[in-house]
Amino acid sequence: MTRHFLRDDDITPAEQAQILDLALELKRDRFARKPLEGPQTVAVIFDKSSTRTRVSFAVGIADLGGSPLIISTANSQLGGKETASDTARVLERQVAAIVWRTYAQSGLEQMAQGTTVPVVNALSDDFHPCQLLADLLTIREQRGELAGLTLAFFGDGASNMAQSYLLAGATAGMHVRVASPAEYSPSDSVVRDADAIAAQTGGSIELYTDPLEAAANADIIVTDTWVSMGKEEEKAARLTVFGGYRVDTELMALARPDALFMHCLPADRGYEVAADVIDGPQSVIWDEAENRLHAQKALLVWLLERAAA
DSSP, rough: OOOOOGGGGGGGGGHHHHHHHHHHHHSTTSSSSSTTTTTTTEEEEEESSSSSHHHHHHHHHHHHHHHHEEEEGGGGBBBTTTTTTHHHHHHHHOEEEEEEOOOHHHHHHHTTTSSSOOOOEESSSOOOOHHHHHHHHHHHHHSOOOOTTTEEEEEESHHHHHHHHHHHHHHHTTTEEOOOGGGGOOOHHHHHHHHHHHHHHHHHEEEEHHHHHHHTTOSSSEEOOOOOOOOGGGHHHHHHHGGGGGOOHHHHTSSOOOOOEEEESSOOTTTTBEEEEEEESBBBBHHHOOOOOOOOHHHHHHHHHHHHH
């Protein structure tokens, strides 16, 4: 059966570790694997604007010997005259994999249903699993083992990043804290799923409304934009609601002295994070951005190997 990567818990803890091991291998030797040699084509579809996702997938597919076919839904039939499942049936006869950056998670699920090639979630409103592979890779490089580390996320707990941190962090055996206003808590179903995974891996899930409590002795401090794509009309309200969850030097001081700061970018300096934190010595944001390339290449190799088996 074809494997897809639509949300962070589509892979087991062992499989997550395999992909991260492979990412480290490909970072050391960038052109070691050529599963797309031919070249084979990978369709990379964008409903939303992108810098890091577009560049890292296009470069990564080329590194793997393939050809990236960048498709904008504004210039295709997808989402207009044609359903996601029909588009997938057209594409699967011509491409080796489908990568889609979109809005509704349900569209990705429809795309993947019955499709004979791997489908990868390059971002949806609910999850951002490729970013989490890059983030976990960055933490592994900096701290070694992931299991047992405490990661605290601040801001919109209902965002795709917060929800992916819960699932991916639990899968890695980490202690994940999400600090957000109560009305912006993660989905109950995501919390239940993450709790169930953490019970098997030795990790834990905790939700906070007090950012100071969440930051105490954390190994990794994480935030993301308060105004996600599609939420622009809520900007003024969100700046007020999330003001108490800004990551600044005072909040960082509550974490461990060697705590890492992470942000998936783009960042609004002065809003969700102070400039002296994101540009400071504890920040690993540029490693994190680069690691999108290596983590996504590893994911594609892993998926393509199983599709060929």
